[in-house]
Amino acid sequence: MPRDVPALSRIPGVFDKLKAAGRKALIPFITAGDPDKASTVPIMHALVTAGADIIELGVPFSDPMADGPTIQRSSERALKHGTSLKDCLAFVREFRARDEVTPVVLMGYANPIEAMGYDAFAAAAALAGVDGVLVVDYPPEESVELTGKLRAAGIDSIFLLSPTSLDQRMEEVAHLASGYVYYVSLKGVTGAAHLDLTEVARKIPLIRSHVKLPIGVGFGIRDGATARAVASISDAVVIGSRLVQEIEASPPGQAAANVGALVAEIRRAMDAQA
Amino acid sequence: MQMTDLPDRKGHFGPYGGIFVAETLMYALDELRDNYERLRQDPAFVAEFEYELKHYVGRPSPVYFAKRLTEQCGGAQIWLKREDLNHTGAHKINNTMGQALVARHMGKKRIIAETGAGQHGVASATVAARFGMECVVYMGSEDIHRQAQNVYRMKLLGASVVPVESGSKTLKDALNEAMRDWVTNVEGTFYIIGTVAGPHPYPMMVRDFNSVVGRELLTQMPEAIGRHPDAILACVGGGSNAMGAFYPFIPHKDVRLIGVEAGGLGLQSGKHAATLCAGRPGVLHGNRTYLMQDENGQIMETHSISAGLDYPGVGPEHAWLKDTGRAEYVAVTDDEALEAFHAMCRVEGIIPALESSHAVAQAMKMARTMPKDKVLLVNLSGRGDKDMNTVARYSGLTL
Numbered sequence: 001m002p003r004d005v006p007a008l009s010r011i012p013g014v015f016d017k018l019k020a021a022g023r024k025a026l027i028p029f030i031t032a033g034d035p036d037k038a039s040t041v042p043i044m045h046a047l048v049t050a051g052a053d054i055i056e057l058g059v060p061f062s063d064p065m066a067d068g069p070t071i072q073r074s075s076e077r078a079l080k081h082g083t084s085l086k087d088c089l090a091f092v093r094e095f096r097a098r099d100e101v102t103p104v105v106l107m108g109y110a111n112p113i114e115a116m117g118y119d120a121f122a123a124a125a126a127l128a129g130v131d132g133v134l135v136v137d138y139p140p141e142e143s144v145e146l147t148g149k150l151r152a153a154g155i156d157s158i159f160l161l162s163p164t165s166l167d168q169r170m171e172e173v174a175h176l177a178s179g180y181v182y183y184v185s186l187k188g189v190t191g192a193a194h195l196d197l198t199e200v201a202r203k204i205p206l207i208r209s210h211v212k213l214p215i216g217v218g219f220g221i222r223d224g225a226t227a228r229a230v231a232s233i234s235d236a237v238v239i240g241s242r243l244v245q246e247i248e249a250s251p252p253g254q255a256a257a258n259v260g261a262l263v264a265e266i267r268r269a270m271d272a273q274a
Numbered sequence: 275m276q277m278t279d280l281p282d283r284k285g286h287f288g289p290y291g292g293i294f295v296a297e298t299l300m301y302a303l304d305e306l307r308d309n310y311e312r313l314r315q316d317p318a319f320v321a322e323f324e325y326e327l328k329h330y331v332g333r334p335s336p337v338y339f340a341k342r343l344t345e346q347c348g349g350a351q352i353w354l355k356r357e358d359l360n361h362t363g364a365h366k367i368n369n370t371m372g373q374a375l376v377a378r379h380m381g382k383k384r385i386i387a388e389t390g391a392g393q394h395g396v397a398s399a400t401v402a403a404r405f406g407m408e409c410v411v412y413m414g415s416e417d418i419h420r421q422a423q424n425v426y427r428m429k430l431l432g433a434s435v436v437p438v439e440s441g442s443k444t445l446k447d448a449l450n451e452a453m454r455d456w457v458t459n460v461e462g463t464f465y466i467i468g469t470v471a472g473p474h475p476y477p478m479m480v481r482d483f484n485s486v487v488g489r490e491l492l493t494q495m496p497e498a499i500g501r502h503p504d505a506i507l508a509c510v511g512g513g514s515n516a517m518g519a520f521y522p523f524i525p526h527k528d529v530r531l532i533g534v535e536a537g538g539l540g541l542q543s544g545k546h547a548a549t550l551c552a553g554r555p556g557v558l559h560g561n562r563t564y565l566m567q568d569e570n571g572q573i574m575e576t577h578s579i580s581a582g583l584d585y586p587g588v589g590p591e592h593a594w595l596k597d598t599g600r601a602e603y604v605a606v607t608d609d610e611a612l613e614a615f616h617a618m619c620r621v622e623g624i625i626p627a628l629e630s631s632h633a634v635a636q637a638m639k640m641a642r643t644m645p646k647d648k649v650l651l652v653n654l655s656g657r658g659d660k661d662m663n664t665v666a667r668y669s670g671l672t673l
């Protein structure tokens with residue numbers, strides 16, 4: 001049952017449990033409405049069954065400036081069916097009918113939220129059972145107002161940090177962020193090929209000295225081996241483009257099964273390390 | 275704070291502007307802002323820019339009394355600021371020259387740019403050649419198709435033109451792709467944005483470089499007619515030629531500032547690019563401004579006969595000038611712009627860019643209703659050689 005009053009985000013509890021068990025979080029990303037609206041909720045359940053700890057649900061946008069070709073195409077497919085922010089909230093609500101525990105983070109761009117309005121969005125997201133929001137093109141200095149409204153609605157604001165983030169920016173993020181922070185492990189857009197593990201390993205302690213939240217790492221993670229390596233130096237592994245690619249390549253009706261199998265394989269690789 | 279002191283440190287013009295980009299780009303924008311803040315105060319840099327404007331671009335551009343066009347309209351005087359006479363044929367070079375100099379000072383050797391009609395791409399390729407820099411221009415595959423001649427010009431100038439196949443395959447998608455390139459190659463690459471849009475400091479920097487237009491007018495018009503014009507008119511796509519002409523006049527409250535948007539097939543048709551006339555505020559391409567968007571906040575495809583005005587956003591400073599009432603914004607249809615284009619050709623012997631023809635059309639409309647001692651100054655942002663194919667097609671011809 002969807003909640004009527006905003007409860008607290010499920011995200012901290014998940015990280016606490018994982019920490020106690022000595023495990024790392026696996027956070028898959030999919031674009032809502034890709035390949036069609038009916039597939040999204042079944043794919044979300046399949047991700048959980050396969051071992052996902054948190055789901056990042058991409059809200060499609062016409063101008064995904066920070067995304068590479070794979071996620072761009074997924075947004076175009078979703079928009080072809082008219083998938084809107086309202087639809088994304090409806091997907092989460094529907095997902096909550098069967099899953100009351102897995103946190104869902106909406107990830108997307110500013111304008112659909114601007115169009116809905118901060119108050120309406122915060123209220124609708126809380127009602128739907130959203131736990132976190134990551135707006136790619138709201139840096140901390142432009143998101144004080146929204147962050148405040150989301151916090152009041154029991155929703156975490158997730159922020160990105162990048163290889164080029166200086167100490168001062170980490171401080172700014174530390175002030176506003178809750179849930180976890182998302183370290184973008186390379187210079188570039190989503191789906192790019194190269195992940196520099198040494199650089200990630202060097203940066204994470206630096207981030208930890210400023211930000212006391214769990215740190216997820218994403219961008220460029222494509223297989224179990226990389227996921228395992230990243231898990232060993234961070235708190236969470238985010239995988240997006242590789243999964244979206246799998247969905248793109250799946251015959252009609254097969255996306256949930258295929259993406260589930262891939263996530264299960266990555267989960268096994270990650271846990272073998274733990 | 276005075277309006278001319280805007281933007282604030284974070285790039286805001288009232289509620290508009292700002293920096294809305296992914297974290298990966300913040301460092302590059304900080305670096306650019308710090309360098310530009312330093313250079314704009316540096317007399318040696320200013321002198322270097324002015325030297326290039328004079329000897330390479332061919333400034334100052336003259337003001338010209340369009341006597342026969344004025345007579346044809348039978349009312350207020352129509353004067354033209356001849357940005358069409360600049361090297362490469364438009365105001366765009368004022369900005370690309372300025373940014374190329376900033377790039378040089380920052381030690382960047384690779385230039386990237388987005389382009390719609392190809393004018394900004396040509397102006398970027400030109401300055402890159404001038405300074406021996408690599409140049410990559412992103413252009414929607416639809417536009418490449420429509421603007422084959424400018425694509426060839428860019429190639430002659432040594433630039434590579436990368437077709438953009440995503441989204442609507444037009445200017446906005448080219449801008450997205452250029453941003454993606456910049457995020458990926460942020461160290462050695464300088465992104466020359468072609469209009470007063472994008473994240474801070476671009477709207478300010480592009481305005482500053484184009485403000486040479488308005489500064490020249492501040493002395494040219496008093497020299498010519500003993501006073502400032504009653505109104506300054508300029509077409510508005512992203513808004514760089516308009517901002518350049520308007521900015522020095524913001525404190526001169528007796529001068530009306532009129533931005534002319536692309537009304538396409540008419541505002542009722544929905545097929546237009548009149549963002550300030552018919553759009554709503556939102557966030558796109560790194561700033562908050564008016565946008566053409568649907569009820570779900572998705573950016574809409576726009577239409578204009580002129581590729582240079584075919585953009586679903588507009589510079590944030592224009593958004594603020596609109597809200598504060600300091601500037602007025604109107605729309606002119608494809609047909610009206612074409613009519614002004616032909617009038618200019620036949621009556622004045624000047625082939626104007628289709629973009630600029632929008633401003634001319636509005637001036638003609640207004641002149642007819644105003645007395646003969648009133649003066650309208652049109653910023654003729656570019657020449658129309660690039661538009662031969664488009665105009666011929668609208669006249670049912672193929673060249």
Ligand SMILES: Cc1ncc(COP(=O)(O)O)c(C=O)c1O
Binds near residue numbers: 513581
């Ligand atoms: C001649 C000319 N005028 C105007 C524009 C529109 O740009 P802006 O509104 O930035 O001046 C263009 C763009 O390509 C142009 O080529």
